[in-house]
Amino acid sequence: MKMNDKLIKPIREVNYLRADNVERYRVIMRFFYEEHEKIHYWLYKEDVFQMMKEFSMFQEYTMEQCQNDLQSLSEWGNLTAHQDTTKVQTVQEFKNKRYRYQLSEYSVAIERLTIELENLEVEGASLQPTLLERIRNQISEAKQIVNKSEEEVYGWWHSLNDDFIRLNQNYQDYIRTLNSAKAEELMKSKEFLLFKDKLINYLRTFVKNLQNHGLVIESLLKDLNKEEIASIFDKVVSYEMKIPRLGKQLKKEDVLENCYGRWESLYDWFAAENGENEVDRLYHITNEIIRRMTRYALQIGEFQNQGTNRREEYQHVANIFSKCTNILEAHKLSAMIFGCETTLHLKHIEPRETDSIHSGVYEEKSVSLLLEPRSRVIRKKTVRKPADDYSLEKEIQKQEVIRKAEERQKKIDALIHNGKITFSTLPLVDQDIRKILLGWISRAMAVKTRKAKTDQGKEYHVVYEKDGECSVSFEDGNLVMPCFEIVFEEDGE
Numbered sequence: 464m465k466m467n468d469k470l471i472k473p474i475r476e477v478n479y480l481r482a483d484n485v486e487r488y489r490v491i492m493r494f495f496y497e498e499h500e501k502i503h504y505w506l507y508k509e510d511v512f513q514m515m516k517e518f519s520m521f522q523e524y525t526m527e528q529c530q531n532d533l534q535s536l537s538e539w540g541n542l543t544a545h546q547d548t549t550k551v552q553t554v555q556e557f558k559n560k561r562y563r564y565q566l567s568e569y570s571v572a573i574e575r576l577t578i579e580l581e582n583l584e585v586e587g588a589s590l591q592p593t594l595l596e597r598i599r600n601q602i603s604e605a606k607q608i609v610n611k612s613e614e615e616v617y618g619w620w621h622s623l624n625d626d627f628i629r630l631n632q633n634y635q636d637y638i639r640t641l642n643s644a645k646a647e648e649l650m651k652s653k654e655f656l657l658f659k660d661k662l663i664n665y666l667r668t669f670v671k672n673l674q675n676h677g678l679v680i681e682s683l684l685k686d687l688n689k690e691e692i693a694s695i696f697d698k699v700v701s702y703e704m705k706i707p708r709l710g711k712q713l714k715k716e717d718v719l720e721n722c723y724g725r726w727e728s729l730y731d732w733f734a735a736e737n738g739e740n741e742v743d744r745l746y747h748i749t750n751e752i753i754r755r756m757t758r759y760a761l762q763i764g765e766f767q768n769q770g771t772n773r774r775e776e777y778q779h780v781a782n783i784f785s786k787c788t789n790i791l792e793a794h795k796l797s798a799m800i801f802g803c804e805t806t807l808h809l810k811h812i813e814p815r816e817t818d819s820i821h822s823g824v825y826e827e828k829s830v831s832l833l834l835e836p837r838s839r840v841i842r843k844k845t846v847r848k849p850a851d852d853y854s855l856e857k858e859i860q861k862q863e864v865i866r867k868a869e870e871r872q873k874k875i876d877a878l879i880h881n882g883k884i885t886f887s888t889l890p891l892v893d894q895d896i897r898k899i900l901l902g903w904i905s906r907a908m909a910v911k912t913r914k915a916k917t918d919q920g921k922e923y924h925v926v927y928e929k930d931g932e933c934s935v936s937f938e939d940g941n942l943v944m945p946c947f948e949i950v951f952e953e954d955g956e
Contacts, residue, residue, distance in 0.1 A: 474569070475539045475540050476539060476540045476541050476567065476569040476570055476573055477573060478539045479492060479535075479536060479539060479541060480573075480577070482535075484532070486520075487515070487521070487524075487528075487532055488532065488535075488536065489577075490514075490515065490518070490521075491511055491515070491532060491533070491536065492536070492541060492566075492570060492574055493574065494506075494511065494514050495542070495564070495566045495570070495574075496566060496570070496571065496574040496575075499566045499571060504565050504566070505545075505563045505564070505565055506563065506564055506565075507547075507561070507562075507563050507564075508526070508529055508530055508533055508562070508564075511529055511532075511533065511564075512524070512526055512529045515529065533562075533564060536564075537564070540567055540569060540570075541566070541567055541569070541570040542564045542565065542566065542567065542570070543564065543565045543566075543567055544562045544563075544564050545562065545563055545564075545565070546561065546562055547561050547562065547563045594626050594627075594629055594630040594633070595630065595672060595673065595676040595677070595680075596672075596676060597626050598623065598626050598627060598630065598676075598680060599676045599679055599680050599683070601619065601622060601623045601626065602623070602680055602683045602684060603683055604619065605683070605687055605691065605695070606687070606691065608695065609691050609694050609695055612698075613698040613699075613701050613702040613705075614702060616695055616698040616699055616702070617698070617699050617702040617703070620695065620699045620722070623729075624725055627725075627728075627729050627732070631732070634745060638745075638748060638749075638752075641752050642752075650755070650756055650759040650760075659756060659760050662756065663753055663756060663757070666749050666752060666753050667753065669749065670746060670749050670750065673742060673745065673746060673749075674746070674908060677733060677742040678908075680733045680734075681733050681734040681740075681742070684729075684730055684733055684734045685734055692726065696719060696722045696723065696726075699718075699722055700715055700718045700719050700722065703718050704718070740911065743909070743910070743911060746909060747909075780800060783796065784796060813828075813830045816828070871895060871896065871899065872919075874893070874896050875896060875899065875900075878890075878892075878896075879951070882950065882951050882953065883948050883949060883950040883951065884900065884948065884949040885928055885948050886900075886928070886933055886935050886944065886946060886947050886948070887928060887929075887933035887935075887946050889935050889936070890936070891936050891937070891938065892935065892936070892937050892938070893937070893938050894937065894938055894939060897937050897942075900949070903915065903917065903923065903925075903949055904925055904947055904949070907923070907924060907925040907949075908925060912924070913925045913926070921951060921952075922951070922952040923949050923950060923951045923952060924949075924950055924952070925947055925948070925949055925950075926947070926948050926950060927945065927946060927947065927948070928946040928947065928948045929946045930946070931945075931946060932944060932945055932946065933945075933946045
């Protein structure tokens with residue numbers, strides 16, 4: 464790195480990003496930048512004032528404030544002010560110094576950076592739901608975008624493609640990272656326990672957002688007809704062919720084929736009709752990673768509980784003793800480490816003859832205890848004996864399980880009306896039944912057909928009773944959820 468004056472010089476041009484009245488400064492600077500991009504370099508304070516008054520939050524904005532803001536920006540080097548004398552007719556007009564303002568080079572670069580930061584997406588390998596939400600919003604605008612101009616349709620289509628490409632790349636890179644040999648080795652180490660919970664919560668949050676946005680995107684894609692898609696692509700191709708290019712001539716057929724190919728990839732990603740779509744595949748992959756991390760964490764915990772290695776502790780104590788200057792100091796250190804503070808006491812298991820506080824330990828009767836060594840060398844001989852008959856206990860436990868299962872089934876049957884369970888009309892439900900119902904919903908929503916089977920083998924599918932949400936009352940609180948219905952299949956269907 465080379466040291467120079469520019470490196471250590473403060474950049475005054477960024478003051479408007481953190482100064483008082485930052486909301487006014489940023490709006491003014493963005494206005495200058497947009498006009499600069501239109502090759503409209505010079506602006507008057509009247510132009511700035513008129514623009515500011517167009518926003519409801521600046522209705523109280525005055526010309527004096529506008530003049531002060533422009534002056535501050537000029538002092539910071541964001542604007543270059545020049546006196547306009549072309550239309551001066553009197554001495555008084557000359558003294559009033561009518562200025563026009565231009566954006567400085569530093570400010571152009573700074574505004575470009577702020578725009579980039581405002582539109583910054585998930586960088587690198589990540590599973591943030593930002594792109595899913597953007598794609599959902601863009602597809603929801605498809606029916607309205609059909610009637611827009613060619614330029615707007617072209618911009619919408621390219622924005623949708625960019626977000627979809629980024630989503631695809633990000634998830635593949637992130638999953639590839641978690642499935643790498645380095646990640647596998649890290650998951651088996653003790654350090655993994657420090658951020659295991661954070662990583663699992665991150666993946667579970669993504670799975671939740673994937674389910675929410677994925678289902679909506681699938682529905683929106685299936686709701687679009689071929690005529691609407693064809694109309695969009697006609698405008699995209701028309702605008703693409705109008706872009707002047709040097710040394711390259713595009714063919715209309717190639718551009719149209721490229722559009723339909725990208726649309727097919729997008730459609731199959733969220734709503735593939737033949738086989739499993741990428742959303743379902745990503746859902747299963749993510750859940751498998753969560754299960755693998757949980758399994759590794761359990762193995763690490765079990766290994767740590769097998770026994771504690773005291774080698775490092777003993778070595779530390781030995782180092783402390785080696786620093787003692789005399790035997791008296793060593794005795795004091797020994798008393799501190801191995802003294803009364805760490806004394807182990809044998810628990811008296813025989814019943815006492817008296818509970819009097821005045822009774823001393825020497826007044827108690829002596830008791831003999833058989834101490835057995837516990838080491839890896841000496842082990843107690845195992846005495847084999849015939850197995851006890853636990854058939855009665857097992858039968859009692861079995862009947863208890865059957866009884867509880869029948870009680871749960873009666874409670875569930877009471878919730879079924881006309882072959883379905885409607886969550887918006889459910890009465891007060893206990894915790895056990897809640898777990899069963901929510902488990903059924905989760906099991907069905909994990910597959911494309913939204914169909915599954917209960918533990919008893921009864922087929923069902925999950926549908927939306929109506930749009931919006933409903934509140935279901937449970938013994939431990941209320942749950943706000945979509946208005947689901949669990950519809951059971953009739954026997955023989």
